[in-house]
Amino acid sequence: LAGGAASRAPSSTSIQAQVPDPTLCCRIKEGDNVNLDVTAPGATLALGLMFLKTNNTTVADRLAVPKTRFLLQYLRPDLVLLRVLARNLVMWDAIEPTNQFVEALIPDIVKGAYDSNKTPRKEGDSRMLEDLDTLRHVHANIVAGCCMSIGLRYAGSAEQKAKDILMHYINHFKSLRAKCEGHRKVDKQLIETCIAITALSGSLVMAGTGDLDLLRQLRTLRARVDKDVHY
Numbered sequence: 001l002a003g004g005a006a007s008r009a010p011s012s013t014s015i016q017a018q019v020p021d022p023t024l025c026c027r028i029k030e031g032d033n034v035n036l037d038v039t040a041p042g043a044t045l046a047l048g049l050m051f052l053k054t055n056n057t058t059v060a061d062r063l064a065v066p067k068t069r070f071l072l073q074y075l076r077p078d079l080v081l082l083r084v085l086a087r088n089l090v091m092w093d094a095i096e097p098t099n100q101f102v103e104a105l106i107p108d109i110v111k112g113a114y115d116s117n118k119t120p121r122k123e124g125d126s127r128m129l130e131d132l133d134t135l136r137h138v139h140a141n142i143v144a145g146c147c148m149s150i151g152l153r154y155a156g157s158a159e160q161k162a163k164d165i166l167m168h169y170i171n172h173f174k175s176l177r178a179k180c181e182g183h184r185k186v187d188k189q190l191i192e193t194c195i196a197i198t199a200l201s202g203s204l205v206m207a208g209t210g211d212l213d214l215l216r217q218l219r220t221l222r223a224r225v226d227k228d229v230h231y
Contacts, residue, residue: 049086065105068109069131080141097154102142106139140176150205163205
């Protein structure tokens with residue numbers, strides 16, 4: 001989950017003879033370090049499931065999203081979604097179908113990343129542009145992770161408040177998708193993924209109810225396919 005040097009287990013001479021190729025990125029160990037791209041997703045979900053519904057604040061703090069730009073640079077945006085989901089699995093009783101629940105999990109540095117008046121401090125500074133993109137991706141993944149947590153928490157309950165908040169965030173992501181410029185395909189694909197996750201969460205909550213409002217949303221999403229979507 002955190003990376004660093006891999007612990008060296010005792011090995012026999014026959015095992016020592018089989019030295020892995022350190023240039024392969026599909027291995028769990030890259031030289032003396034752990035390959036987080038391979039281990040982090042499984043380790044994050046495993047930790048969340050191990051402490052499922054325990055409300056253990058120590059484990060929850062370990063899964064919290066970093067609150068500084070420096071630490072965010074070491075965490076892939078897609079892993080942020082898994083961290084938020086795993087944290088909420090631990091803090092099960094704290095999941096609430098409210099905007100306050102979602103906003104409380106968004107670090108201050110990330111809030112407002114999608115504001116229309118949010119611009120880099122210096123024009124032509126590529127580092128500031130990269131930071132803004134990172135903050136946007138982190139923000140979208142945090143919101144999607146919270147929506148999925150609400151979907152799991154209230155699955156099959158037909159809770160009206162849960163449905164309303166998820167419908168709100170479906171419309172929120174749809175408005176962000178409409179603002180994506182033609183050359184920002186990375187943002188567009190990310191928003192498409194977040195819409196799919198939020199819609200799936202709404203389906204979990206309203207499973208078996210035949211809710212017309214949600215079915216209309218799902219029908220609209222299903223009917224919309226463009227050249228950038230191949231699935």
